Amino acid sequence: MRVLIIEDDMKMRGMLKDALETVYRIDTAQTIGEALEWIESCSYGAVLLDRNLCGEDNGMEIIPKLKKRHPSCAVMIASAYGGVEERIAGLSAGADDYLEKPYDLRELRMRLDGLIRRFAPETITSGGVCLDLVNQTITAEGKTITLSKKRERRPFLPGVKAGQGFQPGRYRQRRLFRSRFDDLQHDRRRHQPYTEKTAGRCDRNGQRTRLCS
Numbered sequence: 001m002r003v004l005i006i007e008d009d010m011k012m013r014g015m016l017k018d019a020l021e022t023v024y025r026i027d028t029a030q031t032i033g034e035a036l037e038w039i040e041s042c043s044y045g046a047v048l049l050d051r052n053l054c055g056e057d058n059g060m061e062i063i064p065k066l067k068k069r070h071p072s073c074a075v076m077i078a079s080a081y082g083g084v085e086e087r088i089a090g091l092s093a094g095a096d097d098y099l100e101k102p103y104d105l106r107e108l109r110m111r112l113d114g115l116i117r118r119f120a121p122e123t124i125t126s127g128g129v130c131l132d133l134v135n136q137t138i139t140a141e142g143k144t145i146t147l148s149k150k151r152e153r154r155p156f157l158p159g160v161k162a163g164q165g166f167q168p169g170r171y172r173q174r175r176l177f178r179s180r181f182d183d184l185q186h187d188r189r190r191h192q193p194y195t196e197k198t199a200g201r202c203d204r205n206g207q208r209t210r211l212c213s
Helices: 010-020 032-041 059-069 084-092 105-118 168-198
Strands: 002-006 025-029 046-049 074-079 097-100 123-126 129-132 137-140 143-146
Touching: 002 010, 002 032, 010 025, 010 105, 025 032, 032 059, 046 059, 046 105, 059 074, 074 084, 074 105, 084 097, 097 105
Parallel strands: 002 025, 002 046, 046 074, 074 097
Antiparallel strands: 123 129, 129 137, 137 143
16 A cells, blocks of 8 residues: 655654555655656555645645545645644545644554545456455456355455454565565475486485485
8 A cells, every 4th residue: 555745844754754664655755746746657545745835835736636636545634734724624625634733643643544444445456357345246257256154254355354454564464475485486396397307316326316305
């Protein structure tokens, strides 16, 4: 899951990146121009936006363009402008949540996780296969398979436990483990023909070569 941080303060931008990159893939932008370049080239699950960029209250200008290109992307404004009217203006501009500075990073993280869960897609489509995360079905080539009751009791996505939301960090960890396991299997298959070829060879004394396992 990618998250875009739009913040002009370098220290704050670095602190937010350090706090969130353990779970999400983080990109950062300092200006509206940089943010638009990221939005045009990447798809994001959430955007963390500062209203005041480069000394001007212009951060909210990016929200309509973002929502038009990525309707399912959640937007959270984190700003020192924390008055009632200012919060109403931010939410009216299309933001999905509004957090006043200064804030606790733990609260920011919980709010961001909640937004991403709320905007998570109900279906995932890839290579002609559609996974319905709500109805627990798989559709391919016009045929729909409903998961068994035993399978339904299990989480549909890796990294999800029963009764819990999607945990991107755990999913990424399992995916990394699986990738390393596949690499190991590949190396094993690659060396197997050599092992089988040399297993029957004899040394100079006519004894068969013994290979260490």
